[in-house]
Amino acid sequence: KKARFYGWATIGAVYGLIIAAEIMFSRYSDFIVSALFGAVMLLLAIAIPVLGFFLSSKLTPSYTKQEVMFKDQQGYPRIRIVLTFRD
Numbered sequence: 241k242k243a244r245f246y247g248w249a250t251i252g253a254v255y256g257l258i259i260a261a262e263i264m265f266s267r268y269s270d271f272i273v274s275a276l277f278g279a280v281m282l283l284l285a286i287a288i289p290v291l292g293f294f295l296s297s298k299l300t301p302s303y304t305k306q307e308v309m310f311k312d313q314q315g316y317p318r319i320r321i322v323l324t325f326r327d
Contacts, residue, residue, distance in 0.1 A: 246289075253285040 260281035 246291075250289045253288040257281050257285040 260278060
């Protein structure tokens, strides 16, 4: 359960980073705003998986594998993320 939650948190961080990059390069012309926004999103994208890794290694059994698939409109797997936690 915990590993699944952190897996989704990691995916959320990855998607947040992709969306932030798209917004940053298209909308914000001001360099300082885009740089700060990008830095915050990058820190979040790094911090969430790391926190998830440390917490899951404490809370779950020694080996947990979580696999998440995203499918596009045709049903083909577009993104495949496999998360493996080890003590």
